[in-house]
Amino acid sequence: MFDAFSALTLARMQFAFTISFHFIFPAFSIGLASYLAVLEGLWLRTGRDVYLQLFKYWLKIFAITFGMGVVSGIVMAYQFGTNWAVFSDKAGPVIGPLMAYEVLTAFFLEAGFLGVMLFGLEKVGKKLHFAATCMVATGTAISAFWIIAVNSWMQTPQGYGINAQGQFFATSWLEVIFNPSMPYRLVHVLLAAYLTTAMVVGGAGAWHLLKDRRAGKTPREGTRIMFSMAMWMAALVAPLQIVAGHEHGTNTLEYQPAKISAMEGHYKSYPGGPDGGAPLILFGIPDDKAQVMRYPVEIPRIGSVILKSDIEAPMAGLDQVPPENRAPVGIVFWSFRIMVGIGMLMLLMGGWSLWARYRNTLHSDAWLHRLALVMGPTGFVAVLAGWITTEVGRQPFTVFGLLRTAESASPLAAPAVAASLIAFVVVYFAVFGVGTWFIIKLMGHEPTPGEEGPTRGDVTRTASLTPVPALDAGAALAE
Amino acid sequence: MAPNDTLSLVWAGIIALAVFGYVVMDGFDLGIGILFPWLEKGEQRNTAINTIAPVWDGNETWLVLGGGGLFAAFPLAYAVLMPAVYTPIIAMLLGLVFRGVAFEYRTRTTRLWIWDRAFAFGSMMAAFSQGVILGAILQGVTVSGRGYGGGWWDWFSPFSVLTGLSVMAGYALLGACWLIYRTENSLQDQAFALAKLTGVATLVAVVAVSLATPFLNHDYFSRWFETPGIYLSAPVPILVGVTALLFVRALRLRAQVQPFLLALALFLLSFIGLGISMFPWLVPGEVSIFEAAAPENSQFFMLIGVGIMLPIIIGYTGYAYWVFRGKVGHEGYH
Numbered sequence A: 001m002f003d004a005f006s007a008l009t010l011a012r013m014q015f016a017f018t019i020s021f022h023f024i025f026p027a028f029s030i031g032l033a034s035y036l037a038v039l040e041g042l043w044l045r046t047g048r049d050v051y052l053q054l055f056k057y058w059l060k061i062f063a064i065t066f067g068m069g070v071v072s073g074i075v076m077a078y079q080f081g082t083n084w085a086v087f088s089d090k091a092g093p094v095i096g097p098l099m100a101y102e103v104l105t106a107f108f109l110e111a112g113f114l115g116v117m118l119f120g121l122e123k124v125g126k127k128l129h130f131a132a133t134c135m136v137a138t139g140t141a142i143s144a145f146w147i148i149a150v151n152s153w154m155q156t157p158q159g160y161g162i163n164a165q166g167q168f169f170a171t172s173w174l175e176v177i178f179n180p181s182m183p184y185r186l187v188h189v190l191l192a193a194y195l196t197t198a199m200v201v202g203g204a205g206a207w208h209l210l211k212d213r214r215a216g217k218t219p220r221e222g223t224r225i226m227f228s229m230a231m232w233m234a235a236l237v238a239p240l241q242i243v244a245g246h247e248h249g250t251n252t253l254e255y256q257p258a259k260i261s262a263m264e265g266h267y268k269s270y271p272g273g274p275d276g277g278a279p280l281i282l283f284g285i286p287d288d289k290a291q292v293m294r295y296p297v298e299i300p301r302i303g304s305v306i307l308k309s310d311i312e313a314p315m316a317g318l319d320q321v322p323p324e325n326r327a328p329v330g331i332v333f334w335s336f337r338i339m340v341g342i343g344m345l346m347l348l349m350g351g352w353s354l355w356a357r358y359r360n361t362l363h364s365d366a367w368l369h370r371l372a373l374v375m376g377p378t379g380f381v382a383v384l385a386g387w388i389t390t391e392v393g394r395q396p397f398t399v400f401g402l403l404r405t406a407e408s409a410s411p412l413a414a415p416a417v418a419a420s421l422i423a424f425v426v427v428y429f430a431v432f433g434v435g436t437w438f439i440i441k442l443m444g445h446e447p448t449p450g451e452e453g454p455t456r457g458d459v460t461r462t463a464s465l466t467p468v469p470a471l472d473a474g475a476a477l478a479e
Numbered sequence B: 001m002a003p004n005d006t007l008s009l010v011w012a013g014i015i016a017l018a019v020f021g022y023v024v025m026d027g028f029d030l031g032i033g034i035l036f037p038w039l040e041k042g043e044q045r046n047t048a049i050n051t052i053a054p055v056w057d058g059n060e061t062w063l064v065l066g067g068g069g070l071f072a073a074f075p076l077a078y079a080v081l082m083p084a085v086y087t088p089i090i091a092m093l094l095g096l097v098f099r100g101v102a103f104e105y106r107t108r109t110t111r112l113w114i115w116d117r118a119f120a121f122g123s124m125m126a127a128f129s130q131g132v133i134l135g136a137i138l139q140g141v142t143v144s145g146r147g148y149g150g151g152w153w154d155w156f157s158p159f160s161v162l163t164g165l166s167v168m169a170g171y172a173l174l175g176a177c178w179l180i181y182r183t184e185n186s187l188q189d190q191a192f193a194l195a196k197l198t199g200v201a202t203l204v205a206v207v208a209v210s211l212a213t214p215f216l217n218h219d220y221f222s223r224w225f226e227t228p229g230i231y232l233s234a235p236v237p238i239l240v241g242v243t244a245l246l247f248v249r250a251l252r253l254r255a256q257v258q259p260f261l262l263a264l265a266l267f268l269l270s271f272i273g274l275g276i277s278m279f280p281w282l283v284p285g286e287v288s289i290f291e292a293a294a295p296e297n298s299q300f301f302m303l304i305g306v307g308i309m310l311p312i313i314i315g316y317t318g319y320a321y322w323v324f325r326g327k328v329g330h331e332g333y334h
Helices: A007-046 A049-083 A085-119 A126-155 A173-177 A182-215 A221-255 A257-264 A302-308 A329-358 A366-375 A378-393 A414-443 A459-465 A473-478 B003-038 B043-052 B056-073 B075-084 B086-108 B112-138 B158-182 B185-215 B218-225 B229-233 B235-252 B258-278 B296-323
Strands: A160-162 A168-170 A280-287 A292-299 A397-399 B281-283
Touching (some): A007 A049, A007 A414, A049 A414, A049 B056, A085 A126, A085 B056, A085 B075, A085 B296, A126 A173, A126 A397, A168 B296, A182 A221, A221 A257, A221 A329, A280 A302, A280 A329, A366 A378, A414 B086, B003 B112, B003 B158, B112 B258, B158 B258, B229 B235, B235 B258
Antiparallel strands (some): A160 A168, A280 A292
């Protein structure tokens, strides 16, 4: 079945698959680590047991998420070399050190304090334990800082030279790290991680609110608090994220205009002037072959307003970009719309929750809870759609404008790449599918007083908490 | 010596340290996985896992530092070697996936046997692959231009299978000695028995690899058996012999910590032996550390980071080990 694909295509598929799968976990654990730090901080400050309950409840989920993030992350450290050897040779001197800094300042920090965070509360005492939690949370954010610097440099490279061997080298590390798109991308990604976590926490809270309502029970305090906290996050961060996303887009227009053309579906240039501003194409079917947008649903001239704050501003289209430098519009156009659409829904939910809070129906508005439940996994979809937009939008380059994707790959043999791709797909779906199932199972019980933290080897006790072994569908999946 | 050459030497040292750090820390951790089938279900396995649960994640970070460091400091070697050992690298990564998730999963599942097997199988696969990678690099890699020029099965040879099995034996030894150090009662008794077996296996492996290596190519041979190389290399096998004797004595005396330290010494000596064979090559006979070096300012920029961060990392890693020190029971940490 892989005859139709070249080794290069397979290598791209493999990277897209392993990186997408990997990023799901940090997108959650970055936000969750901060949430755990907040919960533990609240517990230490107020002494209320409910915060400790919530802390232990989410800590178990964090442990699984983090484990999956680590093992899928180690894979990434080697994907560059196995499949993208030429890229590694050429870009290694610039991005390698940034990734080494990520290992030194973030990975060790997270890993070093994770054990204490998961199992050390009784051993080291509250304050030191809180410090460990904060270290892990800080580590996740530092990790984001470095890897976003790497990715952003590949998008908007600066501060480099090229030596006789064709390798990039840094002329200014500050310029390399704080390249033009880096601050925008970092803020956008961190906010996305917080929103993703808020959606999951809110979804779990909403599930229990709905279940308790159906059973005629009053929801537990922990459930109410976590739902309320998640809705605050949605209400406050969703609008911020839309502003940040807009700023990021403006930055992209300046440095990668071809990507914006693809995102907006602007095949043709718009001359500007009183009647010549670019439309905002809401939907349509991009046709790369003919380079036209089929069946466009558009609002005239609003494109210019959004991107350039000027209704008469001209807008360059893909016709200004040499054909061999154009990204595939279909993927970029649609993934961008999925991300923005979900963002708008988050904004709507945040606003609704404020209204419900004002009317004192936050914990009784069943339709709000239903929406929150459906929104639970959407953060992940939005994050992946966003990454697909920016990564596919950078094509056909790995280092934008400088190094082509086709010239970055290892001297690969298609069968070897195909075999490893199949292995990754099978193993990831089986292994991470089971992990996701465990997380869903954990979220299926309500946070209760006397909540247990993560346990180690002591399996028998935990197993007795789940008395129906036959229902372990996750394990059945792996059989 | 040009300043860049000095820097390259320093970086070769740092990467060697990271790899050795990895072997020291994740070795016993993978070794416990390899020994898993020989531990009793239930209590013994739970206790064994308990001794490494809080630290395994930090241990594996050294592998990322080794790979990342090679990528950053010697990108050319990384670019040549990774495609050359493509298959064992992927196998190692998938092995690590299985064993890594098993830590958490086995406390959540009601079908324990699946994740116990995943833990054992993943650990064995990762250890075997690491040995194969080592053997594949030692036996030589075809280079064309600035890339790998060989085929997709070049890594596979009797020698690389031998090194694969050797690393498994060595890690199992480290795992057994770690269990001696950290556990008591029946599990410790079992660990002593396993340490004896894996100790013998490891020594056989060290001898076999040492005998085979010089015959892979003439350069290795002259380093080990001709003057002046022999003055540098001769003490290594002698020290291996001494270490082996001390190890036997430590087991007989049922010493608690000594077997682990002596097993580590054995690894250190083997590592030095490898250094004697390899230096200054990253790809034997093809790419030296000086040719593969990243531009000076890349290496220098990272050196600052390593200089500041490595002592801090060692400090808090030590702290994490200290928090979970002492003999471990099967009840788990709460």
